[in-house]
Amino acid sequence: MSPALALLLGLGLLAGCGADAATEGGCRFCHRGLEHVSASHPGCTECHGGDPQAWDKRRAHRGMFGGKNPAAPEAWEQTCGRCHPYQLARVRSNLMTTNTGMIRNIQLTWEGEDGRLYAARGEQAYGPQGEPQELAPVSELDNLSGELYRKFCSLCHVGQESNQVWSGSHGGGCAACHFPYNDNATYQGGDATVRGKWPYSADHRLQPLPGNDVCFRCHNRSGRIALSYQGLNDGNNSLVPTRGGQPGPRMIGGARNATSIAPDIHHEKGLECIDCHTSRDLMGDGYAYQNMYLQTEITCEDCHGSATEAPRSEPIQRENDEATRESRLYPRAMQQGEQMLLTAKGRKYSNVFVEGDKAWVQGKRSGRLHESKVITGTPEHTIVGHERLECYSCHSRSVAQCYGCHTRYDLGQMGMDFIKGRETPGRFSETEDYRMLYPFPLALNQRGRISPVTPGCQTFVTVADRRGETLKDEYVTSFKGRNQLRFAPFFGHNTGPRAIGCSQCHADPAFLGFGQHVVEGASIEGTLLCEKSEEKPLDGFLTMDYGRVRAFSAITRENSRPLNGAEVKRVLAVNQCLVCHDDPKDAIYQKKLDYRRLDACLERAGAAAP
Incomplete structure (x- = not known):
């Protein structure tokens, strides 16, 4: 055996990749110590391409x-x-890839729709009813909403690599979820030729089941659900020192200072994001949806039941059922005949099952079993009048709310268009007035249910031309034909086992949409007033003047609206009973309330007085 061949075989034993050394010796020679991707991905060129026989870097990397x-x-x-056509077909039309919903909602609240449906990249897709759809590329959306998406929002969609955001960088495509980055997007594995360089994932190991750190990289802005779920808040303190003269206790992307709040109860119990969310929630089901709530298939009732109906379930009937195929990666694989709980769309969960008359959730990565308590029929959940309440209307501990978003678009400066891959005229900058977590307003959502709402979008737009002259100054964009601010139905991912107290919701008008306020007789006056209006509070959407309730901001999403005057008065009237x-x-809440009963009691008391 020649010394060169002996050296090559020796390197093959040391290398992380498991392909045959005779066919991929060139890769192994330079990238010794590189970690195995996984047992089912043994080679290098099957995924990377290139020339495995070349010993020169340039030739070896050609055709990658x-x-x-x-x-x-x-x-x-x-x-x-090539190996995962089923998953690819789903991901291509998935909202995380297309961002169709995000683009559409920006259009709706900035300029209005133009009859086309846009996506991050052009795509032929199918709508929820199987109808063919053409998703136009957002590069063709030549207005402010298109610019805002391309220069701000697009870095978080999975098709776009983001590599310069502290604690928020991620790869593009499948790697966005399955090859997690560290905080500064540098490789820290065993391959000396790449160690410390960026932008790379932290190591070369594929994660078939992503952890919460992966979700955090994108979901720490806008709704901030990754922050809220773990018990973090990037409130109004920016980089104000919180401990030992230093920012903290945690620094996150955008030079933000995250402090601690109570985490979601599911996080406290050890459940990860993927333990509740199905692969169809995250990777899509092959259909192109226009909003996130349409793609998401899970609800609280799936595992906990509703006031009147227990969770639904069906047995696994075939050995190739999707629940059995997906659960092969879990510590406990589901077997044919097991009774699986169903999602709101009637599909089987792959990790939530019935055993011993109880519902159990298996941690997909940990294997831990968590009992899911069923609330069906319990008196506190069968209160008459609460039929329209979403579970998280009462059980949310907090909801992230950002008030007064002042956006400036300056055509005299260049800004990076992440979709087009180059700088173009027009640069955005943002400031905000106020951020809070609690209390949070309630309104009717797209399902006709009462749920928390949060500003979405509450934007004041300033546009300057190339010479710096102001074209629009703190302009409130038009929505449904009116220049008005908007709120959007929202689930904050910060639930607790104890519900908000009855007297808080029924006696504090802030929960009804009046914002911070002063009650004066039959009037409720907002106190956090917008500089553009002396009458309309920034953190609310309702006013009450001598008993008359008026809405001045819109609730976005189809069929959504604020509570009307009659509903507001019924809610406040319950406070007399409380x-x-x-x-x-209390048994009185199991039947329809008589709002005049208190008057009768007081009249009897008056008649009996001497």
């Missing part, structure tokens, strides 16, 4: 798929999709 990232969308067909009957299990 997707450059550094073979999972990028431009290489999908040749790489991931003075004596403060227990939600």
Whole structure:
């Protein structure tokens, strides 16, 4: 045996990749110590392409798929999709890839729709009813909402690599979720040729089941659900020192200071994001939806039941059922015949099942079993009049709310268009007035249910031309034909086992949409007033003047609206009962309330007085 061949075989034993050394010796020679991707991905060139026989770097890397990232969308067909066509077909039309809902909602609240449905990249897709759809590329959306998406929002969609955001960087395509980055997007694995360089994932190991740190990289802005779920808040303190003269206790992307709040009860119990959310929530089901709530298939009732109906379930009937195929990666794989709980769309969960007359949730990565308590029939959940309440209307501990978003678009400056891949005229900057977590307003959502709402979008737009002259000054954009601010139905992912107290919701007008306020007789006056209006509070959408309730901001999403005057008065009237009957299990709440009963009691008391 020649010394060169002996050296090559020795390197093969030391290398992390498991392909045959005779066919991929060139890769192994330079990238010794590189971690195995997984047992089912043994080679290098199957995913990366290139010339495994070449010993020169330039020749070896020639023809590589997707450059550094073979999972990028431009290489999908040749790489991931070649072995995983089912997953690729779903991901292509998934909202995380297309961002169709985000683009549409920006359009609705900035300029209005133009009859086309846009996506991050052009795509042929199918709508929820199986109808063909053409998703136009957002590069063709030539207005402020298109610019805002391309220069701000687009960095978080999974088709776009983000590599310069502290604690928020991620790869493009499949790698966005399955190859997690560290805080500064540098490789820290065993390959000395790449160690410390960026932008790379922290190591070369594929994660088939992503952890919460992966979700955090994108979901720490806008709704901030990754922050709220883990018990973090990037409130109004910016980089104000909180401990030992230093910002903290945690620094996150955008030079933000995250402090601690009570986490979601599911996080406290050890449940990760993927333990509740199905693969169809995250990767899509093959259909293109226009809003996130349409793609999401889970609800609280799936596992906990509703006031009147227990969770639904069906047995696994076939050995190739999706629940059995997906659960092969879990510590406990589901078997044919097991009774699985169903999602709101009637599909089986792959990790939530019935055993011993109880509902159990298996941690997909940990294998831990968590009992899901069923609330069906319990008196506190069968209060008459609460039929329209979402579970999280009462059980949310907090809801992130950002008030007064002042957005400036300056055509005299260049801004990076992440979709087009180059700088173009027009740069955005933002400031905000106020941020809070509690109390939070309630309104009717797209399901006709009462749920928390949060500003979305509450934007004041300033536009300056190339010479710096102001074209629009703190302009409130038009929505449904009126220049008005907007709130949007929202689930904050910060639930607790104890509900908000009855007297808080029924006696504090802030929960009804009046914002911070002063009650004066039959009037409720807002106190956090917008500089553009002396009458309309910034943190609310209702006013009451001598008993008359008026809405001045819109609730976005189809069929959504604020509570009307009659509903507001019924909610506040219950506070009279709560003075004596403060227990939600009280029998009087199991029947329709007589709002005049208190008057009768007072009249009897008056007649009996001497």
